[in-house]
Amino acid sequence: MSLTRYALRTAGFGALYLLATAAGLATASTGAGVRVVWPAAVAGALWLVAQGRYGRRNLDVIALSVLAVLAPGHGGGLLNDFVQAVPQVVPALVFAWLFDRWLPGYWLGHGDRFRRHGPALGRLAGAAGVAAGAGAVLYKVVDTGLGFGEAGYVLVRDFSAVVLAVLIARGVRRAWGRRRGDEGRGPGDGPRRPDSRRGGLTVVK
Template sequence: MNSYAARAAAFATAYVAVFWASAEYLAPVPALIPPIAVGALWLVAQTRFAKRRLDVIALATAGAVAATLQGAGLLMCLVVAAGAVAPPLLFAVLLQRWLPGYWLGHGDRFRSTRAALGRLAGAAALAAVTGFALYGLSLSSISVAEALLQLGGVTAVLVLAVLAVRATRRTRNPRGNLSVVR
């Protein structure tokens, strides 16, 4: 549990920094790494430790703290915390259901690459649409092009981040194609 507390503290620091950097008055263009992606990667990385409820609490707390630092009141902090939890949780659950073990590189022999990428992109797109529905409805002056750019950016960041982590895990731990145990 002590290492979990250290990981959660590091995640909360990173999440608050990304949330603060992606504020509208600091970054008029969409952020390179959206807070939804940071939360989603945290929940996916923590799946193997089976502490999902603690991860959701840490994510909601980090979202509320980030909103507080930007000057939100109590009710708005709760709304931001709910919006910070729903899309990443949806992505983590869909990735775990549609592609079990994909993050760790398990089961590759039994999956086609095209189907796995399609499911990964589908989970990322659903999380992006959910995040846009929760955050984007409050933006009254957003055009269709900006909305599509924002959705595409979040989807691309989620897919590329999962593929990058997966590739680094596979290069660190190369496995043979077939192993025989007698």
């Protein structure tokens, strides 16, 4: 992938992250500021997962960190903005790192024919759970007034949202793959060659 295309993809994910942040800020919150839904957690995680295969994740982490600092909803000065950005960036990076090692290509449906459904879901839940747990702990550290019940809600909220987003992305990819006739093929398999049939027999060339 060219650097220009990569930069455009990164800009697109950045815009999606800012929109997700704005959408989350528009929802109701608890007294400690915990939002009912927080789409930015999903946007950040999928950003790093989707861009990881291009070998420039360090640049995406930097871009995500800058946007997390500059995103609205912090207040309290620049130092506070940096501190508040940590629970946004670290869980996304943890999820992407674990996901790449436990389920490479899973969210796009690559290699499904070599995976068992149950263990794959378990690894997805494990990666999302560790990332959401890290986020909940960091929120609690950053905001000492955050109750344990609210921290637990953050864990469940972000865990559920990330798992659901990955499964939706897989469903869309599988539907698209069925249309193209290459469901379950890996990223290096290339396009499926149509069979040449003559008189009901398959001609092997």
